[in-house]
Amino acid sequence: xxxxxxxxxxxxxxxxxxxxxxxxxxxxxxxxxxxxxxxxxxxxxxxxxxxxxxxxxxxxxxxxxxxxxxxxxxxxxxxxxxxxxxxxxxxxxxxxxxxxxxxx
Amino acid sequence: xxxxxxxxxxxxxxxxxxxxxxxxxxxxxxxxxxxxxxxxxxxxxxxxxxxxxxxxxxxxxxxxxxxxxxxxxxxxxxxxxxxxxxxxxxxxxxxxxxxxxxxxxxxxxxxxxxxxxxxxxxxxxxxxxxxxxxxxxxxxxxxxxxxxxxxxxxxxxxxxxxxxxxxxxxxxxxxxxxxxxxxxxxxxxxxxxxxxxxxxxxxxx
Numbered sequence: 001x002x003x004x005x006x007x008x009x010x011x012x013x014x015x016x017x018x019x020x021x022x023x024x025x026x027x028x029x030x031x032x033x034x035x036x037x038x039x040x041x042x043x044x045x046x047x048x049x050x051x052x053x054x055x056x057x058x059x060x061x062x063x064x065x066x067x068x069x070x071x072x073x074x075x076x077x078x079x080x081x082x083x084x085x086x087x088x089x090x091x092x093x094x095x096x097x098x099x100x101x102x103x104x
Numbered sequence: 105x106x107x108x109x110x111x112x113x114x115x116x117x118x119x120x121x122x123x124x125x126x127x128x129x130x131x132x133x134x135x136x137x138x139x140x141x142x143x144x145x146x147x148x149x150x151x152x153x154x155x156x157x158x159x160x161x162x163x164x165x166x167x168x169x170x171x172x173x174x175x176x177x178x179x180x181x182x183x184x185x186x187x188x189x190x191x192x193x194x195x196x197x198x199x200x201x202x203x204x205x206x207x208x209x210x211x212x213x214x215x216x217x218x219x220x221x222x223x224x225x226x227x228x229x230x231x232x233x234x235x236x237x238x239x240x241x242x243x244x245x246x247x248x249x250x251x252x253x254x255x256x257x258x259x260x261x262x263x264x265x266x267x268x269x270x271x272x273x274x275x276x277x278x279x280x281x282x283x284x285x286x287x288x289x290x291x292x293x294x295x296x297x298x299x300x301x302x303x304x305x306x307x308x309x
Binding site: 019026029033036041050054055057061062069070076079080083087088091094097098 | 121130131134135137138139140141142144145146148149150152153154170174177178181182184185188189192286289290292293296297299300301304305307308309
């Protein structure tokens with residue numbers, strides 16, 4: 001077993017990623033979450049505005065986490081992106097259908 | 105089966121993608137996550153359609169406690185960070201650090217789960233049950249399904265920790281650790297939408 005061995009010189013072309021981007025994503029996620037909570041707790045904002053605002057906060061946080069933590073920003077991720085986008089497409093379709101049936 | 109990619113016995117830099125089997129596992133897992141998106145999409149859709157149907161029992165605005173939701177969010181977010189650190193440690197071929205970060209992830213997952221169980225018990229005491237209203241049914245289905253995903257992740261990653269201790273880091277075991285990390289991040293991403301749509305929008309009205 002070579003678990004404790006270090007990458008040899010032949011592997012140097014692969015840079016080992018540092019934790020910096022992951023810390024940034026963590027902090028961005030916490031800040032976005034705090035803004036969302038604060039908007040609900042302190043804001044005298046209108047309902048429609050809050051719904052849209054909260055959804056945008058969630059989407060931005062989701063994109064950050066998927067791009068950095070789930071490595072989607074790295075190369076060779078075309079098929080994973082197609083796969084997950086197809087899931088999102090079907091989910092939104094089902095979502096709109098349910099709301100259409102129930103509310104109109 | 106050969107444990108390493110190179111003839112000299114050195115683990116490649118990205119061991120999870122060193123074999124075709126590993127590459128296929130990662131891709132297939134993304135397709136599975138696409139399917140999971142559809143599953144949670146339907147649960148969110150039914151929750152949004154039914155969340156104001158409360159003929160009896162309390163409404164979300166009456167029972168949700170935001171500080172507790174914030175604490176659960178922070179715990180799960182931190183566990184997502186520790187699981188990405190496990191993947192970094194794996195890329196550095198540091199088995200011990202990887203197992204340590206995975207253990208931290210499991211412990212944080214257990215803390216999240218404990219908080220959620222406590223929350224559900226409180227709600228039942230206040231009359232918010234699975235059968236009290238359509239809101240209750242769709243709430244427990246959606247949030248409970250997410251909780252079940254957390255349970256599955258805890259069991260899965262715990263088993264992987266034992267396997268890692270036994271078999272070490274090889275091109276066979278590496279894809280499993282990588283894919284489990286993806287799963288855990290995904291569960292955290294779903295939670296982002298749960299605290300937004302269920303709890304925060306529930307407080308808005």
